[in-house]
Amino acid sequence: MASEPKIVTDREEDVEPKIKIERKEGEPTAAFKGASWAALLIGVSAYLIGLFNAGMELNEKGYYFAVLIFGLYSAVSLQKAVRDKDEGIPVTNIYYGISWVALIISISLIGIGLYNAGSIVLSEKGFYGMAFVLSLFSAVTVQKNIRDTEQARERD
Template identity: 80%
Template sequence: MSNDNEIVLDKEKEKHPKIKVERKEGEPTSAFKGAAWAALFVGVVAYLIGLYNAAMQLNEKGYYFAVLIFGLYSAVSLQKAVRDKDEGIPVTGIYYGISWFALIVSILLMAIGLYNAGSIVLSEKGFYGMAFVLSIFAAITVQKNIRDTNRARERD
């Protein structure tokens, strides 16, 4: 009787196969990758929508846009330099130092710009600051996920 039950259960499994994607060792989960991309998208789009709707002069909007792009690039560059150094991949001291310097400068430019922006109310300043930080963190995470995924797939 128990043999008949096993056959019935096996037939049920065949009717409803679960699609399971094999994840390589060291590869981030799809959920984590999706969350990182979603955070990057939400942070950048919210920041840009805020800039578009802001009652600022075009040169001010350009400043905040440039700071965002500079911050994203410097964060990814620093993440790569730190990771390379940790993995024993040669990184020149000047590149490593410039990467740190660029990220710090981008954060300072954002902070100084928001502190001195008289035309922006405090709640908007907080919005821009949080969207900026979210975008930078998400860019670092997306870069890490891409690198981890590529490395995991290269092992096979």
């Protein structure tokens, strides 16, 4: 009779483990943290480089810079207030409301500014809008990752 082929399997004890970074339960992966930081840096850098190279008056550049900073702060502040409220951490209604209003105002200011900007071509307006949105979203994600990491490490 012909011999049957032998099935070879890798058992855990036979395989040398690769370097594994210990991640706490609830902590985001390093890849997700890195992607979030990269998105924030790319969004803010693209916005600022575009602003630096724009052929607009210095006061216009200052307006768009201030709107970006205001938007980043308001987005992170709102994310914190929403999460605190969800986790049962006391948040005053005035702070929660102001956070929402600030974010709405910052988005309105960028929208109104870009709509009324006669010196900016449509493609640049789209560029600024997308860089602004990317920056806001990634700032919220970075803040969430930082908080999740801290909470995961505090549990141990």
